[in-house]
Amino acid sequence: VTAVNATIAIWDDYESTLKTITRYLKWFDEFEELIRPVKTVDDILSAKLENRTGIIFGWQNAAPIGNDLSRLRLFHELGVRIIQITYNERNLLGNGCYERVDDGLSRFGLAAVKEMNRLGILMDLSHVGDRTTMDTIENSDGPVAITHANARSQIDHPRNKTDEAIRLLAERGGVIGANAFPMFFERGFDTDLEEYLDAIDYLVQMVGPDHVAIGTDFCMEQPRSFFEWLFMSQGKIPATDIPYTPEPYQHLRGFADPSDWVKVAEGLLNRNYSESDTKKVLGENWLSLFAQVWSK
Amino acid sequence: VTAVNATIAIWDDYESTLKTITRYLKWFDEFEELIRPVKTVDDILSAKLENRTGIIFGWQNAAPIGNDLSRLRLFHELGVRIIQITYNERNLLGNGCYERVDDGLSRFGLAAVKEMNRLGILMDLSHVGDRTTMDTIENSDGPVAITHANARSQIDHPRNKTDEAIRLLAERGGVIGANAFPMFFERGFDTDLEEYLDAIDYLVQMVGPDHVAIGTDFCMEQPRSFFEWLFMSQGKIPATDIPYTPEPYQHLRGFADPSDWVKVAEGLLNRNYSESDTKKVLGENWLSLFAQVWSK
Known part of the structure; x- marks a missing residue:
């Protein structure tokens, strides 16, 4: 394995996700010989050559941005490259696979899809409800x-x-x-x-x-x-x-x-x-x- | 008018709502002769007798609790007595009247309705989507x-x-x-x-x-x-x-x-x-x- 999608947010909010990233940054310095951050595909290829494990920051829930879309830019800057639209239940973007029902992407969710398209963040639909899944595929560029x-x-x-x-x-x-x-x-x-x-x-x-x-x-x-x-x-x-x-x-x-x-x-x-x-x-x-x- | 439902949260989050309440508490001291807090119906009747305006803390959006139901208890203690399930759009409880669609109360929303029943917080459905409105009326005790x-x-x-x-x-x-x-x-x-x-x-x-x-x-x-x-x-x-x-x-x-x-x-x-x-x-x-x- 040369790279892993390290889940750094599931039920976490804005503050605690920033803390988790801070902790990882410390680990990148402390365990430099074992791991390296991944922000690009070249970073993954380098990890292979260097015999290190690349760490991709991934979220299983878009909840850490709260209701503030501009935070996607901040987290992208910090290295977040994979974001699951929602985890099991509802968040402000859409519904998860265990919700009572699923009405698809919200207005905020639609705006978030467009912003992740713009920034180059990979959207993940694994734990996402059926209708939110279809809505995201259909609306992503x-x-x-x-x-x-x-x-x-x-x-x-x-x-x-x-x-x-x-x-x-x-x-x-x-x-x-x-x-x-x-x-x-x-x-x-x-x-x-x-x-x-x-x-x-x-x-x-x-x-x-x-x-x-x-x-x-x-x-x-x-x-x-x-x-x-x-x-x-x-x-x-x-x-x-x-x-x-x-x-x-x-x-x-x-x-x-x-x-x-x-x-x-x-x-x-x-x-x-x-x-x-x-x-x-x-x-x-x-x-x-x-x-x-x-x-x- | 002897009492008003003072909207202290619309798009506000946990932190900013606590700040707003702190500001009101200061006003209650500062303008004691004009206004008084209302936590009970007796407070409203007293406001009338005292020739003061009673202030009921009300929210037009349940969003300030974030994903933490236990905060309802905290805000009830601080005097919040009326909470609108959701404002115009989606939050974690349900959908607003201007959302793309409305799938009703979420699992979290259902739990929140039960907790507001328990605490004695009046639920408001004014800006709420049609299905979330029906779901709330049907599920409230x-x-x-x-x-x-x-x-x-x-x-x-x-x-x-x-x-x-x-x-x-x-x-x-x-x-x-x-x-x-x-x-x-x-x-x-x-x-x-x-x-x-x-x-x-x-x-x-x-x-x-x-x-x-x-x-x-x-x-x-x-x-x-x-x-x-x-x-x-x-x-x-x-x-x-x-x-x-x-x-x-x-x-x-x-x-x-x-x-x-x-x-x-x-x-x-x-x-x-x-x-x-x-x-x-x-x-x-x-x-x-x-x-x-x-x-x-």
Whole structure:
């Protein structure tokens, strides 16, 4: 792995997100030999050459800007390059996949999409409600991403996406990262690598090898309390029904941590994917998309 | 006038709303002979006896709590007694009347309604979207208010309310304050007192004299810039189309400022309203509603 989309905001607000970034900046200085910031695709390529891990600042919720669109410029300056429109529930832009209903982008959300287009911030639709997802793809001037989700027509779960959304995303040049989070598979925490390869292949069959990538959603070493926090309403109101997670947390069998990426490559090659298609799925599609959106 | 619903938050956030309250607390000390805080109906009755104006802290937007429901308790302690669910656009609770669409209360909004029920904060639905309005009335344990709006079936404007909402509000014991804001009348700034009396009477015909009151929406001495700010998206993004307002601002002809309230009373009596019904409309309905909700 040469770069990771480091989630620096989920339920966080403006102040706490600035604090998190400040902490990362300190780490960039302190652990200079291990990590480096990523603001461009060249930074990712350099990270590879330097044998360091590139850190892309990503948000799973646009909430840190509050109601002030001008803060997008500030956060872009600080290195934020991927922003998910909304996380599970409503924010001022649109609705998440677990909301009571979804009415799509708000007036503010539409303005935010245009501003992210202008700045060159990649929009992510993984935890976003169906109608807000379609609204964003339709209103964006450039391609967008679904960084970590699968197809709902394969595995029926609200976090997975409709065929309609996946097809339109691909038509407009976007990329979907097949999600390896056990909860979004039928067999949950018993799911193995073959079933993950099935999920990748299902997407490739649908939209071709240029629009599918890997979205690990690794949550290794996270305690139960982390998942409880994720499922809280707005990160504050305890959820009444939290899905089971093992303690200690485990990931897919055979794809349990970053060292297993090579097995994904082997698995795709074993399924007669060409070397070129395998490379696309394993990383090149992300690089192309980043290059196209970030260089704006 | 013995008490006013002083709007202390429209586009304001948590910090700035606390600052506004701090400023009011200073004024309560400084201008003790003119004004007094209102937290109960007794405070309003005392204000009358003391010949002072009671100040009810009211919000036209629940946004100041951000995503933290526990702040409702804090603001209740500080005296906030009326909260409009949302102002014109989306917030985390629901949608406003000028949004692109309205999907009703969110999960957070539903939790907020229950918490305002518990604390005894009166919910206001004046600038709220149609579906969020219905959702709130249906999910509230007690009566709610539409403090300043008219009937859309009489005057077709998105700020006015559907018959469905007005009837359900009344069925559940709520009160609607007939709005005297010129923009929500067919003849705009040429509207006179008689047309305002028509609007009151239209509502009384619909739901009876126990559920209709006065909601002046007085904006005297406000400069054009104030209205420009009101119409900004989320109070930050300039509106492309701002309705005309005269400069200096003028209110309804014949009902231009608080000294004209007596003319409303005379007007209703001239229309053969009984003295008892006139009193209800002019203030007693508000007092009864406040007593019922605030004493919880």
